[in-house]
Amino acid sequence: MNRNAFESLDHLTTPHLADGCLRAGVPVRCGPAGLLPLSPGMRCAGRVRPVRHVGSIDVYFEALEHAVPGEVMVVDNGGRRDEACIGDIVALEVKAAGLAGMVIWGLHRDDGELRDIDYPVFSLGSLPTGPQRLHSRPADLFERAAIGPHGVTAGDVVVADSNGVLFLPADRLDAIAEAAIGYRATEARQIEAMRGGRSYRSQVRFADYLSRRQRDPGYDFRRHLREIAGAGEV
Structure with missing residues (x-):
């Protein structure tokens, strides 16, 4: 440790x-x-x-x-x-x-x-x-x-x-600590953006998620978050 x-x-x-x-x-x-x-x-x-x-x-x-x-x-x-x-x-x-x-x-x-x-x-x-x-x-x-x-x-x-x-x-x-520090940093950026007027839904492209789920009912929100995180978008 x-x-x-x-x-x-x-x-x-x-x-x-x-x-x-x-x-x-x-x-x-x-x-x-x-x-x-x-x-x-x-x-x-x-x-x-x-x-x-x-x-x-x-x-x-x-x-x-x-x-x-x-x-x-x-x-x-x-x-x-x-x-x-x-x-x-x-x-x-x-x-x-x-x-x-x-x-x-x-x-x-x-x-x-x-x-x-x-x-x-x-x-x-x-x-x-x-x-x-x-x-x-x-x-x-x-x-x-x-x-x-x-x-x-x-x-x-x-x-x-x-x-x-x-x-x-x-x-x-x-x-665990390394991953938690990364999560905390992402959350802090998101909250700061929300305070600046950018909604969480826009940050995570929620409309795109709903559109994708309509085409693919098996597509879930966790997978969507993983994909946009992997693309460096959150």
Whole structure:
């Protein structure tokens, strides 16, 4: 993973990166739509530090024994909505260890205190009560976390912002970032042209697309955009 590609994540939104995945031929892995930041404007990006919660907060402290500053702790609590699995003590400890943030497939508690800490936490929401159960520890407790339908490991990078949460394979990050930067530049040109009075439809020759589709019903808009992009027209 190129250092410049990783640093570019600070300047790319998750929508830019999701489109970068599409252009680079990488499957898009988004966290479910309900996975949101505690406060507007929160953002974090870093290597995944996976943790599977089994009912006790000691798993987080054990994970920190091996964590590297700049990572993002990704917590798998199975999407449970009957218990909160982290609170202010855990968040303060993770922050003090230098991790960039937390993404939780579950709920948090101590909502007001967490907001005061002002540390990036993404979760499914809040609930007053913590776990009232303790399950056995799986062998891969610190190796893999599930977030919705996606399994993530230390071989992944996570980027989370107000749009949502996106997981990227670290070994494809260079290609994704390059494609995302290209997409962002194209979008910026289009928006600037729109502000100058040139509609998006005229920029992408929408009338030509409709005419072509009338002749060829199988012709779709994505193909049209690819063709005019290939000709350097957008």
